[in-house]
Amino acid sequence: MTRQTIGTTTKRARAGLNNQRLVLIGLFAEAHARGVDVVLPDLVNINAADTKSSAFIDFGRVFDLGIVREFLNTHGIDIAEGAGAEQVEWIELFNRGAKAYANPALAGFVDAALAALRPPAPIIAQAEAILAHLGGEVHAVQLRVERDWQIHCDRLMAERPGWDCVRTPEGIFDRIAATPFYGGVRRFLIFCDEAALVAPPERIAADIRASHGFDLTFKSMLPRGTATAELSVEQASIDFEVGLHAKSYVGLSQSTFSNLLCATKAAKGTDTLDHFTYHVAAPVLFRRCDRGRPGWR
Structure with a gap:
C-alpha cells in the first residue's frame, strides 16, 4: 500500500533561507506527527530588489540530500518523488515549524532536523x-x-x-x-x-x-x-x-x-x-x- 505524502510550494514572500529552514522543520514535524512521507520542495533564491524575479532552485543545491534523507528515515519518513502529494500551504508549514521550534517537548526532533539541514x-x-x-x-x-x-x-x-x-x-x-x-x-x-x-x-x-x-x-x-x-x-x-x-x-x-x-x-x-x-x-x-x-x- 502506497503511503500518503505531503509537500508544499515555497512562496517568494518571506523566503529568506532561514525562513525556508522553518518551513522544512514544519514539513518534517507534520509528516512525523501524521505518519506520512514527504516531497521535498524546491527552494527560493530570493532577489531582494525584485521578489517577483526570484527563482526556484533544486533542494540539493543548498542542503545535503543524503544527510536529510538519513534523518527522515530515522524517524520513519521517506522522501517521495513526483506529483500526487497533498499540498500543505507554505505559510501553514512556516507557522508549524515556528511552533515546533519553540516547543520544548519537540526539542529533540527539531535539534536533529537542524543538525541534518547541512549544506553540500x-x-x-x-x-x-x-x-x-x-x-x-x-x-x-x-x-x-x-x-x-x-x-x-x-x-x-x-x-x-x-x-x-x-x-x-x-x-x-x-x-x-x-x-x-x-x-x-x-x-x-x-x-x-x-x-x-x-x-x-x-x-x-x-x-x-x-x-x-x-x-x-x-x-x-x-x-x-x-x-x-x-x-x-x-x-x-x-x-x-x-x-x-x-x-x-x-x-x-x-x-x-x-x-x-x-x-x-x-x-x-x-x-x-x-x-x-x-x-x-x-x-x-x-x-x-x-x-x-x-x-x-
Missing part, C-alpha cells in the same frame, strides 16, 4: 576557504543596521515611547567593548546585507577602528573568489556555515539567522556556546542561555 560539499568548501583566509579564532558579529531595520526601529519606537533600539555600529561595538569576554579580541567578521547599509563598509570599518581599535572584515573585503557564490541563497548558506565555526557570535534575538545559528550550534553538541545578544537594556552584551529560543532558560 561545494558550500562547505567555500566556508572553509573563508575560515582559512581569516586564520585563528573567528569572532562574528551580525551588524543589523541596514535601512529596513532602521525603518522597523523607527516604527517600534513610535509605538513604544521610551523603548530603545540598538541600531548603529557604534552602539553595538560599545557593548562589545564593555563585555569582559572580548577584552583581548581585536578582529571581527561582519555578517550583514552590505548593499543595504546606510554607510559604505569601508567607512564603518574606519570609524570603528578609530573609536574602539577593532578591525572589521566585511565579506566584500575578502580576496576575490573567496566569498562569492552564484546564488544569494548559497551565499546565505555559506554565511551560516562560517557562523557555525566561529569561536563566538554576537547578534540579536529578533533575527531568525541568529536564533537558528545558535540553535544549530547547540544541536551539534558544542561544549561552549559563546553566543551573545546586543539588543538588551544594558551597556554590555547578554550571553545567550536559551539555545536560540527566546524565552527559554
Whole structure:
C-alpha cells in the first residue's frame, strides 16, 4: 500500500533561507506527527530588489540530500518523488515549524532536523576557504543596521515611547567593548546585507577602528573568489556555515539567522556556546542561555 505524502510550494514572500529552514522543520514535524512521507520542495533564491524575479532552485543545491534523507528515515519518513502529494500551504508549514521550534517537548526532533539541514560539499568548501583566509579564532558579529531595520526601529519606537533600539555600529561595538569576554579580541567578521547599509563598509570599518581599535572584515573585503557564490541563497548558506565555526557570535534575538545559528550550534553538541545578544537594556552584551529560543532558560 502506497503511503500518503505531503509537500508544499515555497512562496517568494518571506523566503529568506532561514525562513525556508522553518518551513522544512514544519514539513518534517507534520509528516512525523501524521505518519506520512514527504516531497521535498524546491527552494527560493530570493532577489531582494525584485521578489517577483526570484527563482526556484533544486533542494540539493543548498542542503545535503543524503544527510536529510538519513534523518527522515530515522524517524520513519521517506522522501517521495513526483506529483500526487497533498499540498500543505507554505505559510501553514512556516507557522508549524515556528511552533515546533519553540516547543520544548519537540526539542529533540527539531535539534536533529537542524543538525541534518547541512549544506553540500561545494558550500562547505567555500566556508572553509573563508575560515582559512581569516586564520585563528573567528569572532562574528551580525551588524543589523541596514535601512529596513532602521525603518522597523523607527516604527517600534513610535509605538513604544521610551523603548530603545540598538541600531548603529557604534552602539553595538560599545557593548562589545564593555563585555569582559572580548577584552583581548581585536578582529571581527561582519555578517550583514552590505548593499543595504546606510554607510559604505569601508567607512564603518574606519570609524570603528578609530573609536574602539577593532578591525572589521566585511565579506566584500575578502580576496576575490573567496566569498562569492552564484546564488544569494548559497551565499546565505555559506554565511551560516562560517557562523557555525566561529569561536563566538554576537547578534540579536529578533533575527531568525541568529536564533537558528545558535540553535544549530547547540544541536551539534558544542561544549561552549559563546553566543551573545546586543539588543538588551544594558551597556554590555547578554550571553545567550536559551539555545536560540527566546524565552527559554
